[in-house]
Amino acid sequence: MKGIATSIMTCALLCGTTAAFASPHLTPQECNDYPFKQPVGEVTHAQLMQELSELEAVGYVPGGDELDYPSELMSAERKVHAEYQRDCMPQTHAEVSQSSPAE
Numbered sequence: 001m002k003g004i005a006t007s008i009m010t011c012a013l014l015c016g017t018t019a020a021f022a023s024p025h026l027t028p029q030e031c032n033d034y035p036f037k038q039p040v041g042e043v044t045h046a047q048l049m050q051e052l053s054e055l056e057a058v059g060y061v062p063g064g065d066e067l068d069y070p071s072e073l074m075s076a077e078r079k080v081h082a083e084y085q086r087d088c089m090p091q092t093h094a095e096v097s098q099s100s101p102a103e
Contacts, residue, residue: 031088035080054080 030036034047035054052062060076 026083026087031084036084036088058083
């Protein structure tokens, strides 16, 4: 039974990673969701899995070399943050300027 659960989890991770690679840019929904926005309540399992898929999409491999663990994770987090800035910040600036009253 444990093997089946592991297989299902592996399949879910691969599907999430594949979807992340298929989409070269973050969607507006992704820009306004965890891990980029502070969650209101507790972080859900689904949110953690989404964050993991974002990290894997930029090259992070969970369970890799333990000696490189902190630096590899931080590198992946920087890449995801850069992706957020590239895809989400121009949208945020456009929204702010549209909502600002004209002088």
